[in-house]
Amino acid sequence: MRLMLLRHAKADKSEGGTRDQDRRLNARGQRDASAIGAYLSRHGLVPDLSLSSPAKRTRQTWEALAQQLSGTPPARFDERLYDASADAIRIVIRETEARIGTLMVIGHNPGLHDFACRVIASGDVEARETLREALPTAGLVVISVAGPAWRDLHFHGARLEHFVTPRSLAAADRV
Numbered sequence: 001m002r003l004m005l006l007r008h009a010k011a012d013k014s015e016g017g018t019r020d021q022d023r024r025l026n027a028r029g030q031r032d033a034s035a036i037g038a039y040l041s042r043h044g045l046v047p048d049l050s051l052s053s054p055a056k057r058t059r060q061t062w063e064a065l066a067q068q069l070s071g072t073p074p075a076r077f078d079e080r081l082y083d084a085s086a087d088a089i090r091i092v093i094r095e096t097e098a099r100i101g102t103l104m105v106i107g108h109n110p111g112l113h114d115f116a117c118r119v120i121a122s123g124d125v126e127a128r129e130t131l132r133e134a135l136p137t138a139g140l141v142v143i144s145v146a147g148p149a150w151r152d153l154h155f156h157g158a159r160l161e162h163f164v165t166p167r168s169l170a171a172a173d174r175v
Contacts, residue, residue: 001100001101001102001103001144001145001146001147001150002045002101002102002103002142002143002144002145002161003093003102003103003104003105003119003142003143003144003145003153003158004040004045004047004102004103004104004105004140004141004142004143005104005105005107005112005115005116005135005140005141005143006036006061006065006104006105006106006107006138006139006140006141007106007107007108007109007112007113007135007136007137007138007139008025008029008053008055008057008058008060008061008106008107008108008137008138009025009028009029009030009032009033009036009057009060009061009064009137009138010025010026010028010029010032010137010138011023011024011025011026011029011057011137012024012025012026020055021054021055021056021082022055022056023055023056023057024056024057024060025057025060025061025064029057029060029061029064029137029138030060030064031166032137032138032166033060033061033064033065033138034064034065034067034068035138035166035169035170036065036138036140036164036166036169037064037065037066037067037068037069038068039140039164039169040065040068040069040140041068041069041070045102045142046069046070046071046073046102047073047102047103047104048073048074048099048100048101048102048103049073049074049075049076049096049100049102049103049104050062050066050073050074050075050076050103050104050105050106051075051076051078051081051092051093051096051103051104051105051106052075052076052077052078052081052105052106052107053077053078053079053081053082053083053084053106053107053108054077054078054079054081054082055082055108058077058081058106058107058108059077061106061138062075062106073104078092080092081105081106081107081108082107082108083108083111084107084108084111084112085111085114086111086114086115086118086155088111089105089107089111089112089115090115090119090153090155092105093105093150093153094150094151094152094153095150095151096150097150098148098149098150098151100150103150109135112135113134113135116131116135116141116143117131117132118155118156119143119145119153119155119156119157119158120141120143120156120158120159120160121156121157121158121159122158122159122160123143123159123160123161124160124163127160127162127163128160128163130163131160131163136165136166136167137166138165138166139163139164139165140162140163140164140165141160141162141163142160142161142162142163142164143158143159143160143161144158144159144161145157145158146158146159
């Protein structure tokens, strides 16, 4: 099974009277989400299902990303993923049907970053160390998960395949 974790793209700062959940992507966030979507498309990393926080910025991240994919995979917006802890994220993922082979979760830090660091046990050492430092906006973590079903997901049981950020994509394009 493959799990893809994506932190929402760059959003506007919260202004007086604006709820955190209503913050929108800014221009950079729109570009970055599209770039991550293009990366997914180029590498055949299309989710069978996307689970996302219902916040405006996570919805907009999904919409910009999905426009780059052939066909639009189904998406579910789960209130439990808004500002979720690593443990809460794991609970939501473990409820996913076994028929879903590739799952994307779009959420927020610090919980998403903590979850990524806790679930990964192996993979490229340099990429793991870079991920441990930070999960920036529009940061994508692609993980291989052993087991026949999502309900079997446990911490320290997955392998990091890729860690991609908009900055690393831009650097690769310059080479």
